[in-house]
Amino acid sequence: MKGIDLSVKIGKLTLKNPILLASGTVGYGNEISEFIDLEKIGGIVTKSLSLKPRKGNPPQRITETASGMLNAIGLANVGVEVFLKEKIPFLKKINAPLICNIAASSVEEYVECTRILTTEDWIKAFEINVSCPNVKEGGLEFGNNLSAVGKITSSVKAVTDKPVIIKLSPNVSRISDFAKVVKEEGGDAVSAINTLVGTAFNIWTRKPKIYNITGGLSGPAIKPVALAKVLEISRNVDIPIIGIGGITKWEDVIEFMICGAYAVEIGTVNFINPRAAIEMSEGIEKYCEQAGITEIKKITGSYQI
Numbered sequence: 001m002k003g004i005d006l007s008v009k010i011g012k013l014t015l016k017n018p019i020l021l022a023s024g025t026v027g028y029g030n031e032i033s034e035f036i037d038l039e040k041i042g043g044i045v046t047k048s049l050s051l052k053p054r055k056g057n058p059p060q061r062i063t064e065t066a067s068g069m070l071n072a073i074g075l076a077n078v079g080v081e082v083f084l085k086e087k088i089p090f091l092k093k094i095n096a097p098l099i100c101n102i103a104a105s106s107v108e109e110y111v112e113c114t115r116i117l118t119t120e121d122w123i124k125a126f127e128i129n130v131s132c133p134n135v136k137e138g139g140l141e142f143g144n145n146l147s148a149v150g151k152i153t154s155s156v157k158a159v160t161d162k163p164v165i166i167k168l169s170p171n172v173s174r175i176s177d178f179a180k181v182v183k184e185e186g187g188d189a190v191s192a193i194n195t196l197v198g199t200a201f202n203i204w205t206r207k208p209k210i211y212n213i214t215g216g217l218s219g220p221a222i223k224p225v226a227l228a229k230v231l232e233i234s235r236n237v238d239i240p241i242i243g244i245g246g247i248t249k250w251e252d253v254i255e256f257m258i259c260g261a262y263a264v265e266i267g268t269v270n271f272i273n274p275r276a277a278i279e280m281s282e283g284i285e286k287y288c289e290q291a292g293i294t295e296i297k298k299i300t301g302s303y304q305i
């Protein structure tokens with residue numbers, strides 16, 4: 001379709017369309033590349049990277065739930081050095097913006113990871129995961145604490161010129177307070193939401209279905225919660241928001257944008273339909289055409305309340 005501009009801006013980062021692949025659901029991009037042309041997506045967010053490799057939690061690490069899934073992977077990843085040596089070469093062959101997601105168990109580790117990764121030109125922005133519910137150190141310990149989130153934001157910003165997106169936890173009472181701190185400390189954007197803490201039990205063994213006992217709930221089950229969090233941030237803080245949570249179809253993308261999202265990330269749906277991102281970008285383009293919208297960014301925050 002001619003004349004429809006799907007591009008959006010997150011700080012100084014321009015994306016050709018607002019659909020990004022969410023952290024932890026497409027690894028480092030190589031497996032999903034067998035199914036879709038990654039050049040057509042808005043961008044890829046890597047699996048959370050830590051300074052050293054992490055094995056993650058023992059199995060069972062995932063279980064299906066009604067309209068969703070629980071995962072307690074525990075941030076298994078190759079670490080920044082192996083990422084730069086072995087994973088970046090593939091990602092460089094794709095013309096899609098690369099956002100590196102970083103997880104850590106101390107402020108110093110967030111800073112050190114960012115300092116190392118920022119030297120790689122191909123990385124266009126950072127998403128800082130302060131909200132993983134599945135690890136003992138870091139994760140929610142930070143994500144639940146306003147001053148920790150502020151300190152991580154300002155410390156990471158001090159070592160990179162690239163946009164810094166802070167990924168917020170929904171497991172707090174007022175998510176907009178966290179977005180406010182991110183803005184005050186110089187963060188460029190927030191992404192919301194990470195998974196919600198949940199659990200599931202086997203009624204015959206009376207044991208939890210996942211080794212970690214609790215896990216992070218994702219998928220369509222969390223979409224109304226995620227939308228409410230995006231709306232809350234949008235109504236209270238002037239900061240770019242990337243909406244995440246239960247998006248499975250193009251209508252969901254539009255709904256998130258109306259509630260204030262500049263862009264979205266899609267996660268669990270990639271396991272069900274790896275072509276979802278492409279189908280959504282085609283869908284939103286048709287929607288714009290039908291609705292007489294020439295620039296998709298005009299939809300952001302256009303709620304009528």
Ligand SMILES: Cc1cc2nc3c(=O)[nH]c(=O)nc-3n(C[C@H](O)[C@H](O)[C@H](O)COP(=O)(O)O)c2cc1C
Nearest residue numbers: 022023024048071129194218219245246266267268
């Ligand atoms: C299997 C799995 C692994 C995930 N790993 C990460 C991760 O490493 N870092 C992170 O920030 N989020 C991680 N997430 C959270 C997603 O990026 C996303 O925030 C969440 O799943 C909600 O979106 P969805 O409902 O579209 O899946 C993971 C989610 C799943 C399902």
